[in-house]
């Protein structure tokens with residue numbers, strides 16, 4: 256087998272430079288909480304493919320379901336000749352997502368595609384043009400979703416012009432907004448919408464209940480419920496982007512549940528199918544069914560192999576109670592992260608929920624972001640056998656997203672490496 260170094264040389268000559276990788280190691284296999292490269296080096300996985308392999312890599316039920324489906328048929332296109340597993344995934348999403356009202360779902364391939372479709376549905380159902388998003392938001396890399404995403408480098412730089420009718424308002428970010436309470440922070444955002452956009456022009460308010468790429472920003476308590484309440488009164492479709500937070504990651508099936516928020520539409524992807532590409536929009540039946548027949552779709556959306564994997568993943572989450580696993584991981588990891596923070600003034604905050612935790616890194620004694628120190632700590636982790644990711648508008652947040660199927664031993668060893676990396 257070729258070595259990682261050899262593969263990297265081939266990659267540079269074959270793969271477009273614009274596609275980056277966190278580590279220059281080429282994967283041979285992965286399972287549970289580890290990734291092994293072609294040279295036999297092992298990393299403890301605190302990335303889960305960016306919050307995707309919640310059930311673990313090659314989870315047994317997923318492998319079996321995929322194998323069985325591949326042998327029956329690989330693709331017919333649901334828009335041409337439909338099949339049961341697509342319907343079953345939609346039934347389960349309608350039942351699992353918050354909100355006791357009637358729901359419908361539609362399936363797509365990627366998170367960005369789900370977000371695009373949620374906007375299409377909200378515009379169609381309301382007849383309004385505007386979409387409101389938040390500072391630090393991340394919603395994807397397609398043209399519309401780049402417009403919805405806040406950060407220029409690397410996501411938007413020189414890729415414009417972007418889609419119109421997108422308006423950005425302040426996020427509740429307690430560390431950096433002077434600790435505004437949720438209701439006050441929401442009032443500030445709502446005033447901006449009403450004065451600068453006009454509520455009656457707004458089709459959708461789109462928000463990550465805990466921001467992902469933007470820095471694992473957890474809004475102050477009450478922020479999401481206040482926005483939800485305003486959206487209801489204003490006839491605005493409240494869309495929760497649960498692409499990174501969904502499927503047990505935060506200790507509930509969906510992060511919105513923590514404050515009892517019931518979105519009108521939810522966008523889902525990542526953790527839904529154990530690593531196979533699948534995404535969904537789930538929400539109120541009246542909104543979803545407003546769109547004419549044929550108005551939603553795509554060749555691969557709800558591909559049968561991905562649907563089989565999704566059904567197996569959701570079954571695994573239920574049977575292994577991965578929401579409880581996320582809470583356990585969060586308790587163990589949170590304690591270790593706070594201990595590191597107590598001894599290192601560069602860590603200004605430990606935040607997150609369940610198995611979605613992060614540390615924000617600054618110049619000690621200030622709120623000045625320190626992306627260089629963040630990158631150095633992350634690189635030290637990689638060198639010592641722990642795969643960590645960074646995020647944040649300022650590139651100064653270390654984030655931890657282990658598979659929810661990680662063993663206690665792997666989790667402990669990963670946290671030991673992290674503690675050592677802080678030196």
Ligand code: PLZ
Nearest residue numbers: 305365366367393394395467496498499
């Ligand atoms: N919404 C909240 O987290 C994807 C992107 C990594 P796709 N986040 C990881 C990168 O650098 O491209 C994401 C998300 C939220 C939407 C998306 C987009 O999902 O499946 O990557 O299109």
